[in-house]
Amino acid sequence: MTGPTLVVGELHDGALSDATKEAVSVAQSVSGKENVVGFLAGSSPRGPAAGFGRCGVARALVAEDPRLDGVAGAVVAHLVASAADSLGAELVLVGGSTFGRDLIARLGIRWNAAVATGVTSLTRTGASFEVRRPVFGGRATETRQLEGAHAAVALRPHASAAPPDSPGEVALTPVPLDGVPASFWAAKRLSVEVVSRGAGPSLTDASIIVSGGRGVRAAENFRLIDELAASLGGAVGASRAVTDAGWRPESYQVGQTGKQVSPQLYVAVGISGAVQHLMGMISSRVIVAINSDSTAPIFKVADYGIVGDLFQVVPALTQEVKRARGQ
Amino acid sequence: MEIVVCVKPVPDAETRLRTAADGSTLDIEAVKFVLTGYDESAVEQALLLKEANPGSKVHVVSAGPPPRTEEVLRASLALGCDLATWVEMPPGVAPDPVSAARALARAVAAVPHELVLCGKNAGDDEAGVVAGALAELLGVPDYSAVLDLRWDAAASRLRFQRSTEAGVEKWEAPLPCVVALQQAWNDPRTAKLPAILKSRRLPIAKVPPEAAIPATGTTRPTKFELPPPRTGAKLIEFKTPEEAAQKLVKVLKEDAKVFP
Numbered sequence: 001m002t003g004p005t006l007v008v009g010e011l012h013d014g015a016l017s018d019a020t021k022e023a024v025s026v027a028q029s030v031s032g033k034e035n036v037v038g039f040l041a042g043s044s045p046r047g048p049a050a051g052f053g054r055c056g057v058a059r060a061l062v063a064e065d066p067r068l069d070g071v072a073g074a075v076v077a078h079l080v081a082s083a084a085d086s087l088g089a090e091l092v093l094v095g096g097s098t099f100g101r102d103l104i105a106r107l108g109i110r111w112n113a114a115v116a117t118g119v120t121s122l123t124r125t126g127a128s129f130e131v132r133r134p135v136f137g138g139r140a141t142e143t144r145q146l147e148g149a150h151a152a153v154a155l156r157p158h159a160s161a162a163p164p165d166s167p168g169e170v171a172l173t174p175v176p177l178d179g180v181p182a183s184f185w186a187a188k189r190l191s192v193e194v195v196s197r198g199a200g201p202s203l204t205d206a207s208i209i210v211s212g213g214r215g216v217r218a219a220e221n222f223r224l225i226d227e228l229a230a231s232l233g234g235a236v237g238a239s240r241a242v243t244d245a246g247w248r249p250e251s252y253q254v255g256q257t258g259k260q261v262s263p264q265l266y267v268a269v270g271i272s273g274a275v276q277h278l279m280g281m282i283s284s285r286v287i288v289a290i291n292s293d294s295t296a297p298i299f300k301v302a303d304y305g306i307v308g309d310l311f312q313v314v315p316a317l318t319q320e321v322k323r324a325r326g327q
Numbered sequence: 328m329e330i331v332v333c334v335k336p337v338p339d340a341e342t343r344l345r346t347a348a349d350g351s352t353l354d355i356e357a358v359k360f361v362l363t364g365y366d367e368s369a370v371e372q373a374l375l376l377k378e379a380n381p382g383s384k385v386h387v388v389s390a391g392p393p394p395r396t397e398e399v400l401r402a403s404l405a406l407g408c409d410l411a412t413w414v415e416m417p418p419g420v421a422p423d424p425v426s427a428a429r430a431l432a433r434a435v436a437a438v439p440h441e442l443v444l445c446g447k448n449a450g451d452d453e454a455g456v457v458a459g460a461l462a463e464l465l466g467v468p469d470y471s472a473v474l475d476l477r478w479d480a481a482a483s484r485l486r487f488q489r490s491t492e493a494g495v496e497k498w499e500a501p502l503p504c505v506v507a508l509q510q511a512w513n514d515p516r517t518a519k520l521p522a523i524l525k526s527r528r529l530p531i532a533k534v535p536p537e538a539a540i541p542a543t544g545t546t547r548p549t550k551f552e553l554p555p556p557r558t559g560a561k562l563i564e565f566k567t568p569e570e571a572a573q574k575l576v577k578v579l580k581e582d583a584k585v586f587p
């Protein structure tokens with residue numbers, strides 16, 4: 001396989017998302033800087049597409065149409081498949097997001113690509129590519145060989161760093177909007193409610209997460225978890241015991257049926273460490289457990305443990321973190 | 328409404344993972360395969376929609392080798408699905424997600440399907456690719472990360488939310504389409520014994536997979552690695568909570584280097 005690599009961009013707050021920039025950096029390292037072409041679809045993609053230039057991408061394709069804001073990945077997949085064909089691309093890369101995954105899934109059929117999602121590392125092996133990706137909730141890692149002339153890969157968020165900002169320019173080429181089935185335009189996005197997450201980062205983006213479990217005992221005590229998370233600049237998570245009890249909404253749940261997270265630091269407070277919880281956080285880099293029961297299974301997977309009463313330890317820890325961070 | 332729900336047998340969450348002798352896949356010897364996670368929730372969603380919309384039918388479809396594929400289909404019938412189709416693959420075949428979608432599409436295309444439901448991803452390979460690939464094969468739109476799915480019969484529209492990086496989006500869409508559900512009910516229904524016994528005798532339609540699909544699809548597993556076993560937590564010794572806090576902050580800073 002040879003040919004350019006197409007990086008499909010996605011916007012976040014009107015600019016290229018971090019996930020897109022991470023994809024650019026991976027594309028540059030597997031294909032060489034001059035072989036990377038950007039792609040962006042939207043109502044006015046030209047402004048934000050300049051972001052490709054600042055990542056060192058010299059050329060980008062833009063699909064411009066007011067209807068392209070808030071369409072499902074299906075529409076964009078058709079445009080990307082045509083663009084990839086006309087470029088003679090060998091690889092389509094996209095950041096780790098809902099949009100990215102939807103797009104890649106379609107390309108598996110539409111562009112006859114070997115596909116992989118949630119990829120943490122992508123390397124060239126002879127005429128093809130090899131990917132590594134966590135599976136089983138981070139309890140294992142698989143390596144796969146992508147076979148055939150086309151590959152389409154969605155990365156895992158935060159698995160690589162964005163390229164440094166540079167003053168580069170990007171040349172934009174418009175692409176036509178034909179070939180999208182009429183039925184694909186029929187759905188309507190009626191509204192977007194940006195989830196209020198206070199000042200902190202979202203659970204899946206956060207590099208630090210503090211989660212509370214049944215040991216917290218009541219909704220009003222969850223404040224202790226909030227305060228520790230805030231002192232660390234992290235996000236708040238919860239076990240299912242907490243969401244079942246209604247102390248926190250389900251969007252806080254970490255685990256098999258909740259969110260899968262892999263922050264740099266995960267602090268489990270009053271959480272026993274049931275396997276379904278571990279499936280959501282075991283791939284965290286460093287795990288800290290605070291639990292009064294020294295036999296709790298969470299201590300088997302944690303790196304550091306405090307066997308103690310959370311109602312004493314957590315407030316002291318919040319104070320100490322604030323002190324250490326000069327807050 | 329004609330509802331099709333696609334499910335995949337995956338190893339039970341309690342499974343102790345081991346690498347197979349060839350080093351490239353999970354050792355499935357003695358592994359119990361079950362209907363779980365988002366797929367279990369998708370079946371629950373299908374049954375809730377059926378209950379809310381009288382006259383609806385739920386058809387469960389799965390593609391994979393015996394005996395596990397038949398088992399999850401029977402489990403779905405026991406929960407209340409009306410019909411089942413099995414795209415029967417030879418033992419040992421582990422299709423990649425795109426090949427699985429190709430196999431499922433043959434079965435789905437052959438039966439009435441207005442709404443096709445899939446779980447967001449399977450708990451084993453976590454690819455989240457089947458719904459989109461299946462929709463492309465069926466020539467219909469797909470919507471992912473869906474929560475709170477309802478059918479508005481008066482307007483002939485599905486109404487749902489999508490939980491994306493942008494926030495919570497409200498959508499409406501006509502049928503037919505494929506929906507990948509993010510909804511994960513913490514308490515999906517469980518099958519009662521008489522229903523389980525009855526499900527053993529219910530017919531399951533069998534469809535042969537397309538011969539042209541390679542055993543693993545266009546991606547081939549070459550390595551399956553387990554992280555080194557975690558050795559257990561280094562416990563902080565302390566007399567007062569303040570001392571515990573100080574020592575923890577110190578190790579996070581100096582040893583783990585994760586202090587912000």
Ligand SMILES: Cc1cc2nc3c(=O)[nH]c(=O)nc-3n(C[C@H](O)[C@H](O)[C@H](O)COP(=O)(O)OP(=O)(O)OC[C@H]3O[C@@H](n4cnc5c(N)ncnc54)[C@H](O)[C@@H]3O)c2cc1C
Pocket residue numbers: 212213214215216238239240241242253254255256257258259269270271272273274275276277280290291292293296308309310311364
């Ligand atoms: C199909 C299925 C899916 C599931 N999905 C999920 C999921 O996505 N996420 C999830 O989290 N769970 C999930 N579960 C549930 C899971 O099995 C556990 O029941 C749940 O994780 C327990 O939550 P917990 O650790 O908060 O509560 P418990 O297991 O009750 O643990 C509470 C802990 O708090 C400690 N404690 C009590 N008081 C104090 C104190 N004062 N100071 C310090 N420690 C204290 C106790 O020692 C105990 O270890 C799922 C279960 C099933 C069957």
